[in-house]
Amino acid sequence: MLTHLSIKNYALIDDLNVSFTKGFTTITGETGAGKSILLGGLSLVLGKRADLSSLKKKEEKCIIEASFEIARYNLGSFFETHDLDYENQSILRREILPSGKSRAFINDTPVTLDILSGLGERLVDVHSQHQTLRLTENDFQMKVIDALAENAQHLENYSSKLKVHQSILRELNELLDFQTNADKELDYNSFLFKELESAPLQPGIRETLETEYEQLNNVETILEQLSSTYQLLNAEQVGILNSVAQLQQATQKLTGFGKQFEQLNERVQSIAIEIVDIASELEVQQETVEANPMRLEEVNNQLQLLHNLFKKHQVASVEELLIIREDLELKVDASVNIESRIREKQNTVSESEAALNAIAKEIGERRNAIIPKLKSLLQEKLAALGMASATFKIAITPSENFKPNGKDELTFLFSANKGSTYGELKKVASGGELSRIMLTIKSILAEYEHLPTLMFDEIDTGVSGEISNKMGEIMQEMSSNMQVFSITHLPQVASKGVYQFKVFKEEGDASTTTHMKRLSQEERVSELAEMLGGKSLSSSAIAHARELLESNS
Known part of the structure; x- marks a missing residue:
């Protein structure tokens, strides 16, 4: 419920502050006084886009x-989703800067215009000429039927499963696309994978092969150096082993002359042991190392294969080739197993489709069941609004395709007069008829849905006094469980309000300013009398105005 509205520096408004209460409130004023400005200001704080022309003083x-009382609207999840502080009394604020930039706030937290608009449409339903045209749209008509059919939970369930179904369909299509491309690439990927699989790929293999190649390719040099080294160690009389033996004997004789000589002897003994071990290893290596042309060729071929693979795949290491091999293995495996995966996904699609069809069928049946009641309510209420011959043809037929709101096609036809051809609302209903139909639908919806604050902007334009009186009664009835505003030129409607506000202009020396005030009982009499008979305020007009107010008190 809208409890307070403050507008500063907007159009013809300098500084306007006004408070509202529950029930039915009417807003009147002369043409051009600024009622549309008031509505424009409210629309801005509800998320409508703005520009610099909105500023009264450009600097x-x-x-x-x-301010809104929102305890009844179940908006906790909205605030939680957008990380906003929830307050039962929440404040929406909009600022338009001289630079042209716009800022929006909910309970002092900065928000985007989309978030502000998302909350705004849940708080106030502004019924203007534009929204009357929505009545002619198939989606809006279906929403009315669903509201009466109490399909909200079913539609939520359907929407949730539809998203899952669409996701599964996308996955299936991706698999089918993949299969088309995979079939073309399978042979090539298989060749590449087998080539890498047959290659000696393991971490460090390149370095191992290069070392082995160097040894095999230089076997004669290695054997020559091994032999020469062995001779240095084992030559008679002058060999290193013979000299070391003599060194051992000399240091052994010194051990009895002091601890320092014992340590020296221990070091010599260690050297002797190491040299003997080296001599043994050299002897083993001489016996082990031999020329192996076949192995040399094999190692050379493996190195050449690695080099070719590096060049082919544009990499520099075996580790990178291993990653490519793993990727190719996955592609080949996916290509080989794609048909079974497609069959599994098709089965999942079929199961999802069956579940959706069951929910859509339930939704359609509930829609069909409520249509007679909707037609009856519409025709009964429109008869009271001077459209006694108005009739509707409303039909639900199954569709082949899943839609956002089910699998139904809606035919919503209207005839205003007996014997007239039925047609779509946008083709056969006049503006005045559309306004009355929309008001009727809103009054019906109010019985089935918890509607937000309703703001009717001159919905009674172009109707007679008696019909406008009935329209006022309908709005008055709706206000028993919700807040309703009506901007009107008709005294019959204005008098129905629990409260009445007047919008008026004052001209100063340099500017014109729009104001809005809540009228007292006597001020309402004068305002209604002026609406009835002009500014002369005749006694009959005043009497009629009092009569209107008293009949609604």
């Missing part, structure tokens, strides 16, 4: 604030 910012 100052425009600020619009609206």
